[in-house]
Amino acid sequence: MANFVIPVEGGAINAHQQIEVQLGENLTTINLDYIHSTKQWAMQLSVDGEVIVAGAMLEPETDI
Numbered sequence: 091m092a093n094f095v096i097p098v099e100g101g102a103i104n105a106h107q108q109i110e111v112q113l114g115e116n117l118t119t120i121n122l123d124y125i126h127s128t129k130q131w132a133m134q135l136s137v138d139g140e141v142i143v144a145g146a147m148l149e150p151e152t153d154i
Contacts, residue, residue: 094111096109096111096120098122098131100124104124105123105124105126106121106122106123106124107121107122108120108121108122109122116137116138117137117138118135118136118137119135119136119137119139120133120134120135120136120154121133121134121135121136122148125147128147130147130148130149131147131148131152132145132146132147132148133145133146133147133148133154134146135154
């Protein structure tokens with residue numbers, strides 16, 4: 091199994107990020123939103139447009 095490392099950029103300009111990765115026949119989309127009040131990243135994970143995970147709060151150095 092291959093591992094992909096996608097570093098998340100910090101700063102206010104990068105508070106909302108979308109990453110798309112084609113995994114086999116599935117298009118996987120990761121939406122990240124930085125929540126300034128809690129200083130955490132919130133993640134939504136979709137596969138082929140269907141939301142699989144919504145509102146997961148990520149810790150630093152998190153593997154998804």
